[in-house]
Amino acid sequence: MFEFEHEREELLKNIEDLFSRKQYAALRDLLLPLEAADIAFLFDDLDERVPVLFRLLPKELAAEVFVELESDQQELLMQGFSNSELREVLEELYLDDTVDIVEEMPANVVRRILSQCDPDMRKSINEILKYPEDSTGSIMTTEFVDLKANMTVEDALKRIRRTGPDKETINMCFVMDQQRHLIGVLSIRTLLLAEDDDIIGDIMETNLVSVSTLDDRETTALALSKYDFLALPVVDKENRLVGIVTVDDAIDVLEEETTEDIELMAAMLPSDKPYLRTGIFETWKARTPWLLVLMLSATFTGIILTHFEGALMSCAILTSFVPMLSGTGGNSGTQASTAIIRALSLNEVRFSDCLRVLWKELRVSIACGVCLAAANFVKMMLVDRMLLNNPDVTPMVALVVCMTLVCTVICAKLVGCSLPILAQKIGFDPAVMASPFISTIVDALSLLIYFRLASSILGI
Amino acid sequence: MFEFEHEREELLKNIEDLFSRKQYAALRDLLLPLEAADIAFLFDDLDERVPVLFRLLPKELAAEVFVELESDQQELLMQGFSNSELREVLEELYLDDTVDIVEEMPANVVRRILSQCDPDMRKSINEILKYPEDSTGSIMTTEFVDLKANMTVEDALKRIRRTGPDKETINMCFVMDQQRHLIGVLSIRTLLLAEDDDIIGDIMETNLVSVSTLDDRETTALALSKYDFLALPVVDKENRLVGIVTVDDAIDVLEEETTEDIELMAAMLPSDKPYLRTGIFETWKARTPWLLVLMLSATFTGIILTHFEGALMSCAILTSFVPMLSGTGGNSGTQASTAIIRALSLNEVRFSDCLRVLWKELRVSIACGVCLAAANFVKMMLVDRMLLNNPDVTPMVALVVCMTLVCTVICAKLVGCSLPILAQKIGFDPAVMASPFISTIVDALSLLIYFRLASSILGI
Numbered sequence: 001m002f003e004f005e006h007e008r009e010e011l012l013k014n015i016e017d018l019f020s021r022k023q024y025a026a027l028r029d030l031l032l033p034l035e036a037a038d039i040a041f042l043f044d045d046l047d048e049r050v051p052v053l054f055r056l057l058p059k060e061l062a063a064e065v066f067v068e069l070e071s072d073q074q075e076l077l078m079q080g081f082s083n084s085e086l087r088e089v090l091e092e093l094y095l096d097d098t099v100d101i102v103e104e105m106p107a108n109v110v111r112r113i114l115s116q117c118d119p120d121m122r123k124s125i126n127e128i129l130k131y132p133e134d135s136t137g138s139i140m141t142t143e144f145v146d147l148k149a150n151m152t153v154e155d156a157l158k159r160i161r162r163t164g165p166d167k168e169t170i171n172m173c174f175v176m177d178q179q180r181h182l183i184g185v186l187s188i189r190t191l192l193l194a195e196d197d198d199i200i201g202d203i204m205e206t207n208l209v210s211v212s213t214l215d216d217r218e219t220t221a222l223a224l225s226k227y228d229f230l231a232l233p234v235v236d237k238e239n240r241l242v243g244i245v246t247v248d249d250a251i252d253v254l255e256e257e258t259t260e261d262i263e264l265m266a267a268m269l270p271s272d273k274p275y276l277r278t279g280i281f282e283t284w285k286a287r288t289p290w291l292l293v294l295m296l297s298a299t300f301t302g303i304i305l306t307h308f309e310g311a312l313m314s315c316a317i318l319t320s321f322v323p324m325l326s327g328t329g330g331n332s333g334t335q336a337s338t339a340i341i342r343a344l345s346l347n348e349v350r351f352s353d354c355l356r357v358l359w360k361e362l363r364v365s366i367a368c369g370v371c372l373a374a375a376n377f378v379k380m381m382l383v384d385r386m387l388l389n390n391p392d393v394t395p396m397v398a399l400v401v402c403m404t405l406v407c408t409v410i411c412a413k414l415v416g417c418s419l420p421i422l423a424q425k426i427g428f429d430p431a432v433m434a435s436p437f438i439s440t441i442v443d444a445l446s447l448l449i450y451f452r453l454a455s456s457i458l459g460i
Numbered sequence: 461m462f463e464f465e466h467e468r469e470e471l472l473k474n475i476e477d478l479f480s481r482k483q484y485a486a487l488r489d490l491l492l493p494l495e496a497a498d499i500a501f502l503f504d505d506l507d508e509r510v511p512v513l514f515r516l517l518p519k520e521l522a523a524e525v526f527v528e529l530e531s532d533q534q535e536l537l538m539q540g541f542s543n544s545e546l547r548e549v550l551e552e553l554y555l556d557d558t559v560d561i562v563e564e565m566p567a568n569v570v571r572r573i574l575s576q577c578d579p580d581m582r583k584s585i586n587e588i589l590k591y592p593e594d595s596t597g598s599i600m601t602t603e604f605v606d607l608k609a610n611m612t613v614e615d616a617l618k619r620i621r622r623t624g625p626d627k628e629t630i631n632m633c634f635v636m637d638q639q640r641h642l643i644g645v646l647s648i649r650t651l652l653l654a655e656d657d658d659i660i661g662d663i664m665e666t667n668l669v670s671v672s673t674l675d676d677r678e679t680t681a682l683a684l685s686k687y688d689f690l691a692l693p694v695v696d697k698e699n700r701l702v703g704i705v706t707v708d709d710a711i712d713v714l715e716e717e718t719t720e721d722i723e724l725m726a727a728m729l730p731s732d733k734p735y736l737r738t739g740i741f742e743t744w745k746a747r748t749p750w751l752l753v754l755m756l757s758a759t760f761t762g763i764i765l766t767h768f769e770g771a772l773m774s775c776a777i778l779t780s781f782v783p784m785l786s787g788t789g790g791n792s793g794t795q796a797s798t799a800i801i802r803a804l805s806l807n808e809v810r811f812s813d814c815l816r817v818l819w820k821e822l823r824v825s826i827a828c829g830v831c832l833a834a835a836n837f838v839k840m841m842l843v844d845r846m847l848l849n850n851p852d853v854t855p856m857v858a859l860v861v862c863m864t865l866v867c868t869v870i871c872a873k874l875v876g877c878s879l880p881i882l883a884q885k886i887g888f889d890p891a892v893m894a895s896p897f898i899s900t901i902v903d904a905l906s907l908l909i910y911f912r913l914a915s916s917i918l919g920i
Contacts, residue, residue: 338726
């Protein structure tokens with residue numbers, strides 16, 4: 001693994017230098033010891049040199065690098081491939097990787113890929129493509145080791161040796177009956193530690209954890225992570241084994257889903273490309289809609305402020321605490337909603353915990369609110385009144401501000417924790433109910449509380 | 461895997477029922493087919509019944525369940541264990557799990573654990589405990605399969621069969637020379653697919669990816685995920701192999717680090733416990749400090765507003781757009797900072813990309829700002845002026861608000877994208893520079909711009 005900043009820069013310079021001097025053998029020797037993921041990362045900055053460099057790689061490494069490239073680079077490369085080159089790469093790929101690539105390509109490239117696959121492969125690709133985008137079926141592979149319950153360990157090992165090279169993993173083996181129902185799983189470790197004449201049916205694990213093709217891919221990835229499995233069998237509605245999901249794909253899913261959550265929480269539409277590879281227009285398109293909605297919904301706070309214009313005029317100092325109140329309200333709400341959204345996505349909190357969550361947030365918010373109000377009272381008296389010498393900041397004004405603060409924090413935390421749970425219950429992504437959305441609601445609430453308290457305590 | 465909501469409730473009811481009728485054999489049969497992680501999850505709600513239930517489990521499953529329990533439950537169980545019970549559980553645990561447990565326990569429990577371990581184990585635990593908390597050394601295990609380069613495949617398989625049961629994984633094997641330097645790695649797949657008389661030195665992979673004991677554990681976990689490895693060798697300063705990190709631990713690290721990032725981004729101090737298991741006081745302690753800092757720093761926006769009190773008095777309608785401006789500024793900044801923080805933590809963006817990021821955000825922010833300003837102008841004219849019949853909303857006022865909007869969005873996005881990168885450069889966690897912090901800065905900036913524009917355009 002090279003340390004990014006310096007080693008990578010140096011390698012890039014070396015490659016460009018050798019390239020310009022057409023030292024292709026030296027280039028090949030330079031690339032060979034690197035990991036596929038690192039070569040793909042280098043290719044990011046090598047643009048029009050990529051096709052030549054790619055052809056220097058040995059077949060197997062080339063395929064591994066191909067899988068790691070961004071889809072626009074894959075497309076570019078494929079457009080330059082002859083049919084036989086394309087076939088060579090496709091032959092080296094695992095089925096699930098091929099499907100991932102096919103999903104990202106425009107129709108004409110897909111047609112070319114399918115025309116160069118062998119018929120079995122084409123059938124499998126088409127089958128996997130049929131599953132909905134976020135389903136487990138769409139990330140599974142059908143290339144797994146299948147055994148029969150009546151085999152001996154010796155038979156099983158022979159079968160693995162014969163069919164293993166084409167399988168995505170041999171670390172987990174799956175046992176099926178005549179109707180292809182899943183009846184057991186077996187790790188390669190169990191196989192190796194068993195006696196040669198042990199019967200698979202006797203040593204296999206029959207307490208099965210399996211997922212269904214239509215399960216959400218995130219649920220499946222979380223299950224793999226929770227049970228520390230290396231692969232999870234995927235069954236259809238009749239409990240027939242149709243594929244497996246491996247841990248490396250699960251990690252990718254978890255990473256993508258987390259990025260999606262984080263983007264939603266920051267009021268962006270999720271994108272599936274790395275930051276620097278997303279164009280200006282795409283980024284703009286992902287960011288503007290929510291900004292627009294939130295901006296327009298601030299109309300309500302504007303109306304509230306206009307409505308209380310008289311009160312503000314007669315006690316102008318009140319205005320100067322509005323940003324502090326709405327900021328603190330927003331931050332308090334963000335804390336609660338973020339904590340809940342994360343807990344929901346890790347399955348730590350469920351809808352049935354709703355009351356426990358509310359009760360907890362109520363107590364936390366009272367503690368936070370009182371503590372902040374006390375600090376704020378001291379600050380208003382010492383800094384605003386004495387240090388900045390502002391006689392308008394009377395103890396009564398401070399009282400109004402501090403009481404509003406307590407109420408705002410309580411409202412913010414209760415709204416913040418309940419909206420994500422409700423959103424999930426009615427089938428929305430809870431991440432949408434994050435800070436920006438909640439801040440907007442809490443802004444309006446805190447202003448209403450502020451002016452209500454001001455008018456009753458200060459008599460304006 | 462049981463579906464949480466209903467199956468779990470039902471199981472709990474069954475267990476409590478059998479428990480009250482002392483049907484221990486039936487209880488055992490009920491628990492046996494479940495996965496360890498699921499049993500641990502059930503134990504969450506079974507309180508004082510846990511010690512009895514735990515003793516019903518067979519030794520191996522009991523140890524697996526023990527690892528999955530929360531640390532307060534582990535402590536409770538251990539306090540009830542006799543020395544021989546404790547020893548039995550410890551014998552079944554993998555080294556890295558034992559270390560995790562020891563790290564969470566109070567001193568007296570740690571002493572008891574260490575006194576019940578065999579001397580080798582005790583030595584290994586103490587060694588791993590010496591590594592800093594977030595280092596790779598602290599999450600590695602020393603129980604790996606080591607081979608010699610001059611072994612044949614047959615020898616190697618024999619060795620794995622003999623020593624395998626005590627190893628964390630046999631899927632990856634590591635080849636060392638006499639001085640324990642790492643010279644090669646080998647997957648169990650390569651071993652199985654090779655001929656019996658092949659020599660390990662000839663078939664092992666010598667392009668090595670390894671990490672160092674002092675590397676950050678997140679870097680190591682990201683490397684495992686990037687290269688799709690099942691285990692990564694950990695070497696000391698002299699390149700001697702001292703341990704391995706397995707993919708299941710890497711997933712846990714990635715999950716924890718992401719949660720930490722998300723908590724920091726929402727202005728909370730990170731906690732390592734699930735939401736519902738954190739006490740009120742702990743949650744309060746994690747949330748109040750940042751709320752307090754951000755509240756007090758809002759003093760600046762207060763001062764700005766007080767400073768422009770005269771202007772506000774002469775054109776009161778300006779006040780009603782303050783929440784919209786600061787909200788939009790905050791949201792725009794949040795979008796940029798969140799995108800950058802995530803990209804930094806996935807290693808997609810580095811410090812050297814700083815100018816590219818700024819250039820991108822500048823263009824996006826102009827596009828967003830202009831678009832929002834146009835929408836806002838139309839809205840102010842149609843809704844505020846005509847529909848709400850507010851004659852104070854003149855085209856000139858709308859112009860001031862819209863120009864401020866454009867400037868605010870640009871400032872917010874530039875501040876939002878640059879602060880996280882700077883924070884990382886000077887060694888802070890970029891996640892701290894997220895929405896709440898940036899909103900506070902942008903609030904002050906947008907008010908200054910607002911009043912500056914208002915006074916020059918409206919002449920107040």
